[in-house]
Amino acid sequence: MEKTLHQVSYRVYWLTWILLLGITLFMIAIGYSAIPRLPKVLLLLMTMFTKGSLIAAYFMHLRFExxxxxxxxxxxxxxxxxxxxxxxxxxxxxxxxxxxx
Amino acid sequence: MSQQHSVQTMESHWGGGVSPFAVGWNKLMMWLFIITDALLFAGLLSGYGFVRQISPQWPDRSEVFHLEFIALMTFILISSSATMATAVGAARQGNRKMATRFVLLTVLGGLAFLGMQAYEWTTLIGEGARLYTNPWGVPHFGAAFFLITGFHGSHVLSGVIILAIVALRNALGRSTAEGVELAGLYWHFVDLVWVFVFTLFYLI
Structure with missing residues (x-):
């Protein structure tokens, strides 16, 4: 059976980790900010999906499947x-x- | 000749041979499990969204939660995902010792998260929050909070148990790289769900 076993560099994982932490801090800053509700919710949803995609793509290796x-x-x-x-x-x-x- | 041509056409149309996803059956089953589990959480979070819409008011999150504390829980869970990804990388390289060490670090992260969640629950229960009543005057709030964070917490707990078993098996030389990877997929999924819970429950 043909199986894909991509070896991803550790650097990619730790860069993803830093990026995820940065996005989380950004989200908390948005949460505390006084911007109107609708743009705040849209911005938070966008960043939420970005974070989710990063986890699925790099931590779960979906990008390499x-x-x-x-x-x-x-x-x-x-x-x-x-x-x-x-x-x-x-x-x-x-x-x-x-x-x- | 024409039959041979027909077979070739079918094969090229399928293009996947005997393994269209190019992964083992156990990894494919894990992905299917993740899809179904994702739908469970999608249902819970959609229900929460609906309940929040029909409630005339919703508690101010700054009155109920300590966002810095929840941010720390998020930091721990994301970091545990990074250690798990490193463990999977090490297992794939055949570095069993490093893989075991990083799986154990992930277990520690999971235990820290669970401890913090237990503290959060205890604090809220101490303030009078229950499934159907709470001091903030929105009965649905308690049900949504305890159900969603409770379901997620139970996933973290089962993940910690699975990872502890994987660490032990790996240390004894009984686990394969794919075994570590499957446990890792589950753990990253738990982290992924928390991204949604954190945003929808604590930030919006």
Whole structure:
């Protein structure tokens, strides 16, 4: 069986670590800042996904796997979450409307 | 001839041979487990988002949490992910001693995180926070907080146990590089979930 066993330099891990810590400090600074709520939330969500992508790509080695595996993981999560979210949201909004009556 | 041509076309269309993902079955199963577990947390966090939307008010996080303390927990968990990645790298290079040392460092990080989470829970419970009531007047807050951080904490605890077993097996020469890598995948996933919990629960 063909297996990919990429040897990633330790330097890559520690650079990723420094980057993640830097982004975390940036997020905390945003959290404390007095910027309006909507841009604050959008900025925090963007940085959250950046952090998540860095962990998946370098710590979990997803960046060095075959495209098939990357698509399976990314699409598997996104598509299933989208389907679940779509169906649950309608019920959720209905419950919200009922509770407001 | 035409049959041979047809077989070649099918093979080139598939392009993956007998191992389309180019990973062993156990690593593929770990990825599938991670996908399903990610959906569990996606459901919990979506539920939290919905509950927060329907609540007329939500406690001010600066009144409830000590953000510096939570930031330290985050720092510890991210650092433990870096030590775990180093352990996986060492295991792949065949450096068993270094791999064991870094897995043990990761276990220490996990234990520190769990200890801090226990302290956070104890403090909040001491202030009167329960699953259905709390002093901040938002009943859903306690349910969302204890459920989400509790689920994550249980993942950290199981990760610590798995890593301790991997460290022991590795020290005894019974673990393979792939075994360390699989435990590492799980640990990084636990860290990844915390990124979402930290942002959505403590910062927004």
């Amino acid at each position: 075959k495209l098939q595996l990357i698509y399976t993981v990314a699409l598997g999560i996104l598509v299933t979450a989208a389907i679940l979210w779509t169906f649950i949201t309608f019920d959720g909004m209905r419950i919200l409307q009922l509770s407001l009556r």
